[in-house]
Amino acid sequence: MNVLAHGIGSQHDLPLSPFYAFAGAFAALFVSFLALGLLWSASRFRGDRAGRPIPVALERLADARPTRMVARVLGLAAALFVLLHLLLGPNGPEHNPAAGSVYVLLWVGLVPASLLLGPVWRLLNPLRTLHLVVCRALGRDPAAGRPLPVHLGLWPAAAGLLAFTWLELVSPDPASSTALLLFLVLHGVVHLTGAARHGARWFDHADAFEVYSGLLARMSPLGRRPADRRLVLRSPFNGLDAVPQTPGLVATVCVVLGSTAYDGFSDAPSWITTVQTSPLGRTTAATLGLFVAVAVVATLYALCAGAARLISGQLSHPLTAFAHSLVPIALGYLVAHYFTLFVTEGPHTVMVALGTDNPAPPEPPLAPGGIATLQVAAIVIGHVLGVVAAHDRSVRLFPPARAVAGQLPLLALMVAYTIGGLTLLLA
Amino acid sequence: MNRRTARTAFRRLTVALLTAGALMGGAGACGGRATTHHRPGTSHEQAVGSVGRLLAADDGSGHRLRQVDAEGAPGLTVAVRPDSEDGWNVHLSVRNFRFTPDSVGGAALPGRGHALLLLDGHPLARLYGPWYHLPGSLVRGAGGGRTLTARLYADDHTAWAVHSTPIQTTTRLTTTPSVGTPAEPRPDRTLEIVISRGKVDPAPGRIEIKKGQRIELRVRTDHADTLHVHGYDREARLRAGRTTTVTLTADRTGLFEVETHESALLLTQLVVR
Numbered sequence: 001m002n003v004l005a006h007g008i009g010s011q012h013d014l015p016l017s018p019f020y021a022f023a024g025a026f027a028a029l030f031v032s033f034l035a036l037g038l039l040w041s042a043s044r045f046r047g048d049r050a051g052r053p054i055p056v057a058l059e060r061l062a063d064a065r066p067t068r069m070v071a072r073v074l075g076l077a078a079a080l081f082v083l084l085h086l087l088l089g090p091n092g093p094e095h096n097p098a099a100g101s102v103y104v105l106l107w108v109g110l111v112p113a114s115l116l117l118g119p120v121w122r123l124l125n126p127l128r129t130l131h132l133v134v135c136r137a138l139g140r141d142p143a144a145g146r147p148l149p150v151h152l153g154l155w156p157a158a159a160g161l162l163a164f165t166w167l168e169l170v171s172p173d174p175a176s177s178t179a180l181l182l183f184l185v186l187h188g189v190v191h192l193t194g195a196a197r198h199g200a201r202w203f204d205h206a207d208a209f210e211v212y213s214g215l216l217a218r219m220s221p222l223g224r225r226p227a228d229r230r231l232v233l234r235s236p237f238n239g240l241d242a243v244p245q246t247p248g249l250v251a252t253v254c255v256v257l258g259s260t261a262y263d264g265f266s267d268a269p270s271w272i273t274t275v276q277t278s279p280l281g282r283t284t285a286a287t288l289g290l291f292v293a294v295a296v297v298a299t300l301y302a303l304c305a306g307a308a309r310l311i312s313g314q315l316s317h318p319l320t321a322f323a324h325s326l327v328p329i330a331l332g333y334l335v336a337h338y339f340t341l342f343v344t345e346g347p348h349t350v351m352v353a354l355g356t357d358n359p360a361p362p363e364p365p366l367a368p369g370g371i372a373t374l375q376v377a378a379i380v381i382g383h384v385l386g387v388v389a390a391h392d393r394s395v396r397l398f399p400p401a402r403a404v405a406g407q408l409p410l411l412a413l414m415v416a417y418t419i420g421g422l423t424l425l426l427a
Numbered sequence: 428m429n430r431r432t433a434r435t436a437f438r439r440l441t442v443a444l445l446t447a448g449a450l451m452g453g454a455g456a457c458g459g460r461a462t463t464h465h466r467p468g469t470s471h472e473q474a475v476g477s478v479g480r481l482l483a484a485d486d487g488s489g490h491r492l493r494q495v496d497a498e499g500a501p502g503l504t505v506a507v508r509p510d511s512e513d514g515w516n517v518h519l520s521v522r523n524f525r526f527t528p529d530s531v532g533g534a535a536l537p538g539r540g541h542a543l544l545l546l547d548g549h550p551l552a553r554l555y556g557p558w559y560h561l562p563g564s565l566v567r568g569a570g571g572g573r574t575l576t577a578r579l580y581a582d583d584h585t586a587w588a589v590h591s592t593p594i595q596t597t598t599r600l601t602t603t604p605s606v607g608t609p610a611e612p613r614p615d616r617t618l619e620i621v622i623s624r625g626k627v628d629p630a631p632g633r634i635e636i637k638k639g640q641r642i643e644l645r646v647r648t649d650h651a652d653t654l655h656v657h658g659y660d661r662e663a664r665l666r667a668g669r670t671t672t673v674t675l676t677a678d679r680t681g682l683f684e685v686e687t688h689e690s691a692l693l694l695t696q697l698v699v700r
Binding site (some may be wrong): 364 | 625632692700
């Protein structure tokens with residue numbers, strides 16, 4: 001049993017010194033008010049039409065069957081590798097690369113991969129490939145199946161993300177082969193059943209990793225334009241603007257934000273003391289902590305969206321209308337919390353996978369000051385991107401006279417999230 | 428795939444699918460307690476040899492003195508150095524004397540036998556060779572002490588003596604193990620932690636230290652356990668009711684957790700800047 005928040009990794013980032021936190025909070029506040037006064041008054045972002053198409057040859061290469069095949073085979077091979085290591089390999093992340101592959105290379109690695117290349121997990125997802133292969137073998141159309149209920153949206157993905165983060169941050173022994181195997185088998189069974197009923201579109205809505213990767217990919221410069229399905233280079237704002245307003249979107253973003261926040265405060269000695277002396281038992285106490293973190297993030301968002309609706313007087317879907325602007329904030333949290341883990345435990349996992357038993361994890365590439373700067377910069381830049389995205393959306397949705405007032409609640413929310421995020425880094 | 432790995436794999440899968448922890452029950456029973464017994468010729472009875480003259484006086488714990496002539500009599504000096512990890516290293520330089528562990532319990536032969544270490548006059552350990560590592564826990568377990576005496580004995584457990592006094596030498600245990608030598612500077616921070624009934628006292632907190640400083644952790648627990656300092660990968664066995672001391676130099680920056688393995692308690696976090 002391990003009391004570490006992650007199942008993986010022996011080192012945490014140093015707590016932030018107050019100087020960095022104050023500097024970050026001040027920058028966030030300053031930019032927010034500047035944005036109110038100086039930003040444009042007519043919406044500029046057109047997610048469905050914006051972007052510069054990439055050369056046709058490159059697009060053909062990206063869309064070519066062999067490219068897709070290679071990606072699918074890679075995904076399947078990686079899944080097989082992890083499963084075999086879980087079944088046959090020794091226990092413990094210093095001897096077995098499986099846990100590191102799931103928690104670091106997949107979960108954290110999806111962030112940079114999706115930011116650079118778009119929704120990569122859609123291509124690599126071994127379950128999607130498996131479904132495709134079985135459908136081909138049976139002579140079925142992979143897309144065929146009963147339509148999904150309209151209100152389902154991304155809710156299954158939100159639930160899946162919560163389950164995965166619970167496994168990583170709360171469960172008694174997240175790095176154990178048994179726990180991981182149980183999760184992966186359940187995950188596979190649920191999604192293959194779903195895909196068998198509803199066709200491959202099930203994965204777009206329900207697979208936690210696909211939805212996670214897809215949301216982060218909205219910030220990628222490379223994306224597919226909804227209007228004509230062309231691969232384009234576009235600004236992250238246009239990508240964010242094209243996030244479909246599906247039910248469950250808010251829940252998904254709130255789970256990502258809330259669980260990352262929980263990861264932050266679960267390192268604090270005061271929280272660890274609470275958990276290890278709780279009469280409820282550790283796992284129950286930690287589970288409550290995770291759920292409360294997600295609930296607090298979601299409640300704050302719902303309150304602010306409600307306030308925005310009251311002020312503006314008209315807003316048909318106040319909850320989903322601004323959910324896209326939380327994606328960059330969540331990204332900032334993710335970078336701030338997982339950068340060190342990725343650059344130390346990522347190579348460590350690769351070394352274990354290549355056959356070195358119990359190698360020493362590499363030193364972080366940045367000095368403590370550098371990491372602190374990176375963390376604060378990630379959170380503040382995420383905040384700024386979120387403020388700009390929300391501003392553009394509000395000048396489109398609100399009547400001009402109320403546009404500035406209407407975005408005040410959201411601005412307050414984002415400042416709260418940002419200062420909250422910085423406070424967590426202090427802890 | 429050999430049978431064992433196949434069985435492990437099958438078992439993991441079974442456990443994963445059923446989450447039946449009961450299946451994992453191990454074979455906890457082990458054989459009876461090993462009985463101690465003496466090999467032939469290694470009993471503690473006093474065999475009386477014809478070497479020297481057996482005096483009526485004893486060494487203070489029932490072993491009679493065996494007097495030999497001063498000329499050609501065994502002799503010894505002792506050197507004690509604190510060890511960098513734990514306790515002391517004791518070195519006996521003997522002359523006219525051989526360590527004969529094979530024949531202990533047999534008749535006394537001139538210039539042969541073993542040595543006894545005494546802490547403030549109380550027997551501590553028997554030595555069959557010139558080098559001995561004296562663990563700090565042994566000294567603490569004996570209630571501590573200031574002087575270390577090394578005394579020479581014959582195979583029949585009589586003490587070699589000259590002029591009616593045992594052949595022995597005494598030195599002072601001046602320094603505590605982790606202090607005093609240049610290699611082991613005094614720790615910059617010391618933290619005492621007591622674990623009782625699953626509660627950590629003082630409650631887990633953070634210790635801020637500068638990179639390069641030394642920290643000493645003194646942990647006392649009511650359950651046998653293993654102490655683990657993450658990042659530095661230092662492990663130490665914690666024995667029930669004893670204080671275990673771990674000293675380390677903080678040469679990596681970061682936030683590191685100090686925890687116990689069996690009870691999975693966080694004891695403290697080291698913040699190394």
